[in-house]
Amino acid sequence: MSKQHDYTARIVWTGNRGEGTKTYRGYDRSWDIATPGKPITHCSNDPLLGGDAALPNPEDLLLSSLSACHMLWYLHLASVAGITVLSYQDDPVGVGETSPNGAGRFLRATLKPHIVVRAGDDLAEAEAIHHRIHEFCFIARSVNFPVSYDATYATA
Known part of the structure; x- marks a missing residue:
C-alpha cells in the first residue's frame, strides 16, 4: 500500500526595490527558498528573463x-x-x-554521469543499473519530458 507524505518549503520574493511591481522593469526576479531546518537558498529568474546569472533559477x-x-x-x-x-x-x-508568448518547457534532459567503480566490478551491471532507476526516482517519475543518460565509467 502506498503512503503519502508532504514536502514543504517557503518561497519569499526578495526583489521589491521599493515600489513593488509598479513597472515591469522596476523589480528584481529574486527570491529565497526556505526549507525548515535547512540553509536558505537565494535564487533568481533565468537570465533570459531578466534574472541574476549568479544565482540558481x-x-x-x-x-x-x-x-x-x-x-x-x-x-x-x-x-x-x-x-x-x-x-x-x-x-x-x-x-x-520558449514559445513566442514567453511560455517555456523542458523538451528533454540527458544525464551524463562519470562513475568510478572498484577495479574488478562488473561494468555491464554498473551500466544496467541506469535502466532500473526510472522505476524508483521520485523526480524522474514526476516530470513530463524524456530523461536519458550517457554514462562513462572508470575503475580504480
Missing part, C-alpha cells in the same frame, strides 16, 4: 534535482548489486524551448 533547480535523484538511486542500487562506487559526478544537460 527554477530550471537549474529542476535539472539538479533530477540528477541528484538519479545519483542517489544509482548509489543505492549499485550497493545492493555489489558494485562499489568510489566516485560519481554528473554534468546533466536540459534542453528547453
Whole structure:
C-alpha cells in the first residue's frame, strides 16, 4: 500500500526595490527558498528573463534535482548489486524551448554521469543499473519530458 507524505518549503520574493511591481522593469526576479531546518537558498529568474546569472533559477533547480535523484538511486542500487562506487559526478544537460508568448518547457534532459567503480566490478551491471532507476526516482517519475543518460565509467 502506498503512503503519502508532504514536502514543504517557503518561497519569499526578495526583489521589491521599493515600489513593488509598479513597472515591469522596476523589480528584481529574486527570491529565497526556505526549507525548515535547512540553509536558505537565494535564487533568481533565468537570465533570459531578466534574472541574476549568479544565482540558481527554477530550471537549474529542476535539472539538479533530477540528477541528484538519479545519483542517489544509482548509489543505492549499485550497493545492493555489489558494485562499489568510489566516485560519481554528473554534468546533466536540459534542453528547453520558449514559445513566442514567453511560455517555456523542458523538451528533454540527458544525464551524463562519470562513475568510478572498484577495479574488478562488473561494468555491464554498473551500466544496467541506469535502466532500473526510472522505476524508483521520485523526480524522474514526476516530470513530463524524456530523461536519458550517457554514462562513462572508470575503475580504480
